[in-house]
Amino acid sequence: MAQVELEKVTKIYDNKVVAVKEATFTVNDKEFCVLLGPSGCGKTTTLRMIAGLEEVTSGIIKIDGKIVNDVEPKDRDIAMVFQNYALYPHMTVYENMAFGLKLRKFPKDEIDRRVREAARILGIEDLLDRKPRQLSGGQRQRVAVGRAIVRNPKVFLFDEPLSNLDAKLRVQMRSELKKLHHRLGATIIYVTHDQVEAMTMADKIVVMKDGVIQQIGTPFEVYNKPKNLFVAGFIGSPAMNFVNATVIAKGGGIWIKTSGFEVKVVKEHEPILEKWIDKEVIFGIRPENIFDKLFAVAPQPENTVTGVVDVVEPLGSETLLHVKCGEDVLVARVDPRTQAQEGARIDLVFDMNRIHVFDKDTQEAII
Template identity: 75%
Template sequence: MAQVHLEHVWKIYDGKVEAVKDATFTIEDKEFVVLLGPSGCGKTTTLRMIAGLEEITRGTLKIDGKVVNDVEPKDRDIAMVFQNYALYPHMTVFDNMAFGLKLRKVPKDEINRRVREAAKILGIEQLLDRKPRQLSGGQRQRVAVGRAIVRDPKVFLFDEPLSNLDAKLRVQMRSELKKLHHRLEATIVYVTHDQIEAMTMADKIIVMKDGVIQQIGTPNEIYNHPANIFVAGFIGSPAMNFVESTIIKDNGGLWIKSKGLKLKIPAKFEEKLTDYIDKEVIFGIRPENIYDKMFAIAPKEGENTATAKVDVVEPLGSETILHLMVGEDKIIAVVDPKTEAKEEQTMDIVFDMNTMHIFDKETEKSIL
């Protein structure tokens, strides 16, 4: 396996469309890295530049310490798994998995050993004589992964490989790919727009928007310490609440004040916010950090409590999502399923202000 390093990499189409802008990051040996972002953010273009399927406009790409900008895809020692599986319909599963090895003139016995070993790892030994049309979506996906495994490449590249599967099968395949990563000790670069895939599978996430890297970090870092409003809103479901607010000084402390809220800021955050007193900011808090007061543990009266009108109740069994109005502020809360909240009625909610986020209104960057 190998390290992958991009340094100030750009992809510009027709001299004007900037698909990837100044991307610099390192994927360490044996690391599982996810490129995450909405459609059109440049993540697949970045993956295709690593694969050699897209030419780099400027910048440097190194694999295993070697500059590969001008190296042909077939000579980069990488294997790619595509979104649509890209299987040859007229070939059996065995021949699909063996095809790349045959092109490289690998001995027949070695091909047979590698294909059967990969099939055993993926649980598709009984499918080797079938054609792709005789397989389910999940089985086709395993064949596509198996074709990559037999190559024993330095780097595996996955381009939204689970997007064509149903929800239940996606969950199963996420688990299997993670186990496969540990078993192969592989360097994996994985592209997805699905934040759950990213959070559950990645050692490191690279969040992209409009061709620009927004943040690089572990799933916990990205979730708990988002660099800006985009990352904070993209990661987490339901998405983080954002409320236009002002930081004010009152009763010897700092407070968040909006059209509907007045909440006490914990003392530990005050030093970082002194320059923002009497200035407009964006207050952020995740739905799971807002509680039905009936089930909150020892709330401080009046400091982190608000009265809300219930707009919509969404019971999900293990939790209940509430769409609320606090004055003119729209708030979403994920609360205890035993809540007695009913639509059109009022209720008291409690904010865990130790988990709050504050963003600069102009730059949209995190202040805390």
């Protein structure tokens, strides 16, 4: 397997549209790296440039330490799995998986060994004689992955491979791909717009927006320490709550004041926010860090806010509350035993150790 390096890689199309701007990141050997972002953010274009299917306007791409900008796709020692499977309908599963090896003039016994080994790993040994039209979506996806595995490439590239599957099958295939990654010890670059896929599978996440990399980090880092408002809002479901606020000094402490509540900042955050006193900021807190006061541990007046319940969404293992506080509506993920009723008042407790504060102008994280 191999390391993949991008140094200031840019793609500008003929109509002057900048699809990717100075993308710089490294995917280490045997790492599972996910390119994550909304549709049109440049993640698939980045993947296609690594594959050699798109020409690089400027910058350098290295695979295994060698510059591959001018190397043909077939000579880059990569294998790509597409969203639409791209199987040959007239060939059997066995023939689809063997086709690339036949083109490369591999001996028949070596082809057979590789195909059957890949089929065993993926649990599709009993499908080798079938045609693609006789397979379910999940089975077709396994065949597409198997066709990549038999190549034994240095790098696997996946372009939204699970987007055509139903929700239950997507969950199953996520865990199978993760297990496959451990078994093969492969270097994988995986494109998706689904942040749950990214969080559950990745060793490293590259978050993109409008062709620009916003943040690179582990799932833990991009979730708990987002660098800006976009990353904070894109990762997490339900999304982080954002409220326009002002930092104020009161009673020897620093508080966050909004249209509907005031909460006191913990001591460790005070030095950071001192220079923001009397300035407008954006206050952020995730739904799971807001608690129904009846089930909160040691609530204090300075981290408790009162609002009116707008919507109650019982989900079995948890309940989502939409609570109107002043001009803003907060979403709280609370204990399912909550007695909250729509239209009733409720006290909510914030975990002030888990808050986020953003610069209103630059949208960069302050805390």
